[in-house]
Amino acid sequence: MSTNALDINKALQQDRFGSQMAAFAQWKTELIQTIRRYQEWLTQHDKSSPEIELRIFDALKAIDSDNLNIAFVAEFSRGKTELINAIFFANYGRRLLPSEAGRTTMCPTELFYDKTKDQSFIKLLPVETRLSDASLSELKNEESYWTELPLDIDSPDQMAAAFQEVVKTKNVPADEAEKLGLYSEELHGGDEATPAPDTIEIPMWRHALISFPHPLLKQGLVILDTPGLNALGSEPELTLNMLPSAQAVLFILSADTGVTKSDLDMWKNHIMAFRDKKQNGLVAVLNKIDILWDEMKKPEEVLTSIEEQRTTSAAMLGIDDSSVYPVSAQKALLAKTKRDDKLLEQSNILALESLLANEILPTKQQVIWNSIVVGLDQSINNTYDPIAGKLQDLTRQQEQLEALRGKNEDVVQQLLQKAKEQKVAYYESVKNFQASRRRLATQAKVMFNTLGMDAIDVIIEKTRQDMSGSWTTNGMKKGMTLFFESSREAMQIAERHADEIHKLIEGIYRRFHEEHGLKSHKAPKFNIQPHIAELDQLAIKAEEFRNSPISTMAEQSFVVKKFFISLVSHVRNTFGNANREADAWLKELINPLVIQIQEKRTSIDKYMETLNKIKESKNNLEGQLKTLNKELAQLEEQTSALESMRKTLQNCTPPPPE
Ligand SMILES: Nc1nc2c(ncn2[C@@H]2O[C@H](COP(=O)(O)OP(=O)(O)OP(=O)(O)O)[C@@H](O)[C@H]2O)c(=O)[nH]1
Ligand SMILES: [Mg+2]
Structure with missing residues (x-):
């Protein structure tokens, strides 16, 4: 293989998820075009009806607003945010989302692109809304509750400052924290041994929505970054609505802590709840493997210790070794920024990206296929059958007249x-x-x-x-x-x-x-x-x-x-x-x-x-036959047009995984 081909291959491989997402977007465009052709045909031939129009409208809307949701869940400081930066935002040449030691992400943060508004912004829901009886999805439709900040994508400084806003906290009296359901004896003390503190640090915001014009987000990717255990526990909507509707949930462990008790609790209570439905959308990541790298050791020895930790973690979680992906998010981000291929390979991030591209995306395509294409096929059939029925009748009449x-x-x-x-x-x-x-x-x-x-x-x-x-x-x-x-x-x-x-x-x-x-x-x-x-x-x-x-x-x-x-x-x-x-x-x-x-x-x-x-x-016979034949020809043309449209729709199969 020539060096050139090798380079291209590598470039493709490096952005495997990106290229698969692009193919997915292209497929959706083709699907939309096919549906539009059907719609035009219906209007031209006066065969449309409110039901078909509604079905087409729903289908187009569903394809257009279809999102691929990937959720990152873990205890604090396991490297969720770093992993998001490394997989999706490395080409910005900097660490885009705040990721630091200790607790950083303070509220669930959704990264997406608002196609309707076609704007970049951050929208924040004040933590006090926890007192309201409205559910989060209801509040999402209530603009007035949200604080909106502009996001200037041409100014990295402004963006970094805006992102910092998302992770802000404040101190409130303990009883206020309690009212908001953000106080727990286990975390904050309050028993005989440790008296309750007067004030408690709580997040400023309950939920963050970030609309950002990244190509992947524009193509419908939605990333959900979550904070550590507590917010998950006390915001049931996350466990109940948001995580189940995600196509993939990445659970992140860290090589420096191993599987701790709280990791395990979280896994059992929030993640394994998916087991019956989305086994294949469930991925455990063993992050920070770079801390096991040791210049003094032979590479095989390092590999062995990574493998050992992988096996132990898998056993503790009760899943296959192959479902645990050892990576270094930090080194992957660094490698991508500096275009260091060797480091990129060592970070092992590509294996995880392949998984997202080759398994998660195709599953998603199948879902669209089943829900939209199958329905439209029925709809074409509904248009086809009466025409074919008439064709059958007129053919019989024609034979009798002949x-x-x-x-x-x-x-x-x-x-x-x-x-x-x-x-x-x-x-x-x-x-x-x-x-x-x-x-x-x-x-x-x-x-x-x-x-x-x-x-x-x-x-x-x-x-x-x-x-x-x-x-x-x-x-x-x-x-x-x-x-x-x-x-x-x-x-x-x-x-x-x-x-x-x-x-x-x-x-x-x-x-x-x-x-x-x-x-x-x-x-x-x-x-x-x-x-x-x-x-x-x-x-x-x-x-x-x-x-x-x-x-x-x-x-x-x-x-x-x-x-x-x-x-x-x-x-x-x-x-x-x-x-x-x-x-x-x-x-x-x-x-x-x-x-x-x-x-x-x-x-x-x-x-x-x-x-x-x-x-x-x-004498009228020939004239009548002529009229009949003309009508027959028209009907034949219509049935074959519908047949070919049906075929086109069927052929519009999802792009195959690489
Ligand atoms: N050595 C090493 N450190 C990492 C790696 N990934 C993340 N870190 C560091 O771990 C710390 C926590 O990372 P975050 O990305 O903020 O972790 P998080 O899971 O988002 O944490 P919260 O937002 O607090 O829930 C940061 O200081 C990162 O730089 C890694 O692969 N290797
Ligand atoms: Mg974080």
């Missing part, structure tokens, strides 16, 4: 008679269909009654009442069990109603198919399982939370209340999503059927007209 050539009027009369009978029978079926539609509407209403926001709000209110006055982990046990049982049951009932609706629709298709040759159409079922799975996942987390030491630490009722609020907000969200999906599903289920039935009626009526004209004068 056969009339040279035949006498009796034959025309016979055909007309047959068509009349068909028409009568068809109109009778349509009348029956109207009755079924009313049954469908009733079923749908019942389904939305159990799945609706009103229904879940009743369950929430009941739980709140049950729990009021017992904001303890024990009081919670009773409340939560009932809460999850009731919401799960509501979803299951809704699922049964959805199945009934599906059966009804299938029955109608079957009857129209058997009796009138309506093109058969595969109607999808409503899949509520992902939402039920989400509830189950939450139930497991609630149980783990209840058993965790955090829920008995600090002021119980504060933590339990906060936990309840974020739990409720999550469950409401799940119901909201299920609701919207059910609504879209129902419309997409019924509309193609209605269209097909109408089209069929039009074509029966038109055929009668044609036959009547031919009956008037046999």
Whole structure:
């Protein structure tokens, strides 16, 4: 291999995550273009409907606002922030985010790029908002609560100063800290041996949002940097909403401390809660391996000691050795800044970057694929089937007319008679269909009654009442069990109603198919399982939370209340999503059927007209055939355009991992 090729390879390898992210962004662009072509086609051919428009709008929005969330979680000072600097921000030639000895990051910090505003800024949520009952995701929509600082990306000094603001703390009287749920005997003293201090140092901010125009962030990467244990413990929303929705959670250990008790607690209480869902998005990093480097030792000896620590750490965490990545974030940052290839290799950061690029990203692509492409494919199918059905009908009519050539009027009369009978029978079926539609509407209403926001709000209110006055982990046990049982049951009932609706629709298709040759159409079922799975996942987390030491630490009722609020907000969200999906599903289920039935009626009526004209004068036959053939050609063109669009969409497969 030439030196040049080697250099290029190395450069590519060095920025493997970056190049995979770029390929991912390119793929999304192609997907968007394909969808837009479909949308244009629909408008041109007057085949659009509010449901399809909505589906397309949702799909485009979902692709555009789709993010890849990676969370960094660990005890303080393990090197989370340094690792973020090394993996994502090394090309700024400096340490961008504040990383120092001792506690540095004071509140969860989200790094992203605000595409809507197209601006750089820091937004900070004052710690006092912890007293409010609103959940963090609700507060995110309330601009007025946030303090906004500008971020001048052309001035590193201004940026560094602005980032320093995020890590600010202040001293408050102990009782105030207690009110905010930021006081714990374990951490601050307050028993006989160590008297409680008068004032306590608390973070200024509860949450930080940093919009920054880094290419990766612009492509949809969202990085979540978190502070040490306490903020995690007393901000349940993080454990409950933010960490579970991340595609990858990097748990960081440090070679200088080994796996300590608090590392282990954190791992068990906050990280292992993902095990059933996202085993492959869970990565442990053994940072600071540079402290094991020793010029006096042979390189193999150093490697052996790193391997030993890797094995011990893996055993303590209860995972495979191969899931623990030994790295040196600090040396990686230095190596990238100084373009020192040897040091970069020693830092071992590339192995971790490959993992993010080759496993985490493709999993993410698959999710988009499943949720967007599959839905659109169904939507194209819904457009296709009525057209194909009409094509089938007209072809049959064309054959019958062709056969009339040279035949006498009796034959025309016979055909007309047959068509009349068909028409009568068809109109009778349509009348029956109207009755079924009313049954469908009733079923749908019942389904939305159990799945609706009103229904879940009743369950929430009941739980709140049950729990009021017992904001303890024990009081919670009773409340939560009932809460999850009731919401799960509501979803299951809704699922049964959805199945009934599906059966009804299938029955109608079957009857129209058997009796009138309506093109058969595969109607999808409503899949509520992902939402039920989400509830189950939450139930497991609630149980783990209840058993965790955090829920008995600090002021119980504060933590339990906060936990309840974020739990409720999550469950409401799940119901909201299920609701919207059910609504879209129902419309997409019924509309193609209605269209097909109408089209069929039009074509029966038109055929009668044609036959009547031919009956008037046999001279009309050729003219009628000509009209019919023209229409057939148009329909053929439409079906093949849709077929090719479907293929393009299918071919728009995610880029393969390197
Ligand atoms: N020797 C060595 N030191 C490192 C390495 N990574 C980080 N450090 C140092 O460890 C200290 C803590 O690093 P941070 O990145 O602030 O750690 P953190 O996990 O973000 O800590 P908090 O923000 O306090 O939760 C800093 O002084 C870093 O310079 C490493 O790979 N090797
Ligand atoms: Mg930090």
